[in-house]
Amino acid sequence: MTPSAYNLVEIRDLRFAWSSDGALILDIAELVVNSGQSLFLHGPSGCGKTTLLNIIGGVLSPQSGQVAVLGRDLRQLSGAERDALRADRIGFVFQQFNLVPYLSVIDNVTLPTRFSVARRSRAEIDGKTIESAAIELLDELGMAHVQRETVTSLSVGQQQRVALARALLGAPSMIVADEPTSALDSDRRDEFVELLFDSARAAGSSVVMVSHDRELGDRFDRVVDLRAINRAGGPA
């Protein structure tokens, strides 16, 4: 499977509810994002953005419909295989509290390589150690000076950059960012999106981002309003 032979995300006839008899949260006829493209999903809070990211991440399974991520049909994968796909090929950045509080900055950044051999071996290219690769990334994000600190001593903006470094380490195929800027002020917000794009491009990773803030979508190849494609009404 060559990189160009699959779509980044391919969703058809997706239906999702929290329980089999509960209200539908998502009902999406089609959403296809080509490989190499970036996707920006926006919509108000509670319209199902995060749920959709969980489905794309292989953590939640829809009641029906087809979901293919990075060319792999999630329905045909076992739970363990979905976990492996996520561990090996997707990096996540969340709204806030991204970091494990009892680990140092450097340990947080290298955390994915503890669970994924693929991430580890990709991080170790060019004779780098996991640590030196992590420090390099932190340096690119202007965070090298805090590498030994505890994460609780960092500002929210610093924490988000550390989370970004962690998502990028080992060059996953896709970076999924869920409202990564909502805890930042507006200056920091644009700066962070710039960083996200530049570093993702450098790592060769595609970006999928959701936000309620439509303005952040300027640099994305595909901008989708979830309300436009989701036939299910959002939950109260």
Add this chain to the structure above:
Amino acid sequence: MLLRLAWQSLMNRRATVMLTILSIACSVMLLLGVERVRQESRESFLSTVSGTDLVVGARSGGPQLLLQAVFNVGFPTQNLSRTSYAMIGEDPRVNWIIPLSMGDMHRGYRVVGTTTAFRDHYRFARDQGLQLARGAWFANDAEAVIGADVARELAYTVGQSIVVSHGAGEISFVHHDEHPFAVSGVLAPTGTPVDRAVLVSLAGVDAMHADFVGAAEHDHDVTDPLAAAMATIGGPVEHDHDHDAHDHHDHGGHTGHDHDHAAHDHHDHDHGAHGHGGHDHDHHDHGHDHGPAHGEPGHVHDETCNHGHAHHEGTGSLSALLVGLNDRATALAVQRMINTYDEEALTAVLPGVALQELWAVLGVIERVLLFLGAFVVVIGLLGMLSNLLGTLDQRRREMAILRSVGARPRHLLLLLVGESFWVSAVGALVGLGLLSVVMIIGTPILEAHYGLHFALTWPTPNEWGLLTLIVIAGTLIGLIPGWRASRQALIDGLTPRL
């Protein structure tokens, strides 16, 4: 990898985790302590009798005889005669005999009359013989060899003059001051009751009592208040001086025993089980002695007044014999020969068998204690379980983060199992450390009061086994919060709905 993560996670919550570890450590210390006391006492008992093939005494129970003759617990209530001693010594199957004459104390330490056979044949631990740390063995009836503990605790050394008290107490009102002994030697530590004994020659014991009887005869009215009182009343003072001395002795012995009883708890067992009956009997008979019926024909002086004071009859009778055989295989035959001896009612016991009987009795208590110890460990581990389960809810975001960076549900399960492993393993090791500390502090006390020696040793395979079992049980308990964490993670996904 997950173990390291588990450790880091625990360190993040170290305040509550420390408490959990401490409670497990205390429970482990208790369990190991019970186990160690059990092992060490067995070991120490066994090593004490290691070289002896038969223990011979007057007719009594096997464990009782062993306790009295070898472990200095209680005093024999009956004695055996020199005739029997000679008879056994003449048997060709017998290699050596250590005669023991007990009944006197020096400041709470047992004075044992014996012969140089003790020096030559007494064996402890793995066939170790007695060694003198200083000085020489007693060469005459005015010299004594003292055990290592006696020397250390009383700060005695060679040349020290000691006065033996009559009777078996730490405090006695009757002293054999007329026949003091000089310490001629100090034994090296053995870890057996010998450390707490004062060894003198049989002749020394006889001389001491001969002197005493002589003194009593001279100062009749002064030294024997009972006789004086009876003389005043004008009762039938028809008993001879020798008899008076006996009454006096018994009085002293009686007082001593009462004191002994209070100071040494471990004597309770002996008194309750066997010794007490014997003493009661004696006391009862003594009541008759003192009363008007004193002179009645049924009164058999020798039997009722013995009290374990073999020597003061002047016949030099003995409390017990330790017998070594040329061939251990003949032990049963020699035992039968002694047990069926016509001239005197004797008991010969195989020390190993008597110890087995003793353990059979004590085994129930041991098992109860071990069970209680194990139960306390279970409580400690349940404390850990509640601690881990209680924090799970606060850790849902942590679990979600781990999920997002690639942790699978089984990783979360292993993370919590790893945490419970650390808590129980550290708890077990801290417990082991605590036990060592307690033993360092407590061993001198145990030695002083019970003569039990606890070497501060590396844990035995048995103890490692227990520790391993505890850690395995503790680790497995982690499966419960682990299972819950992995279930919760599947429901929460990457974003816990808090």
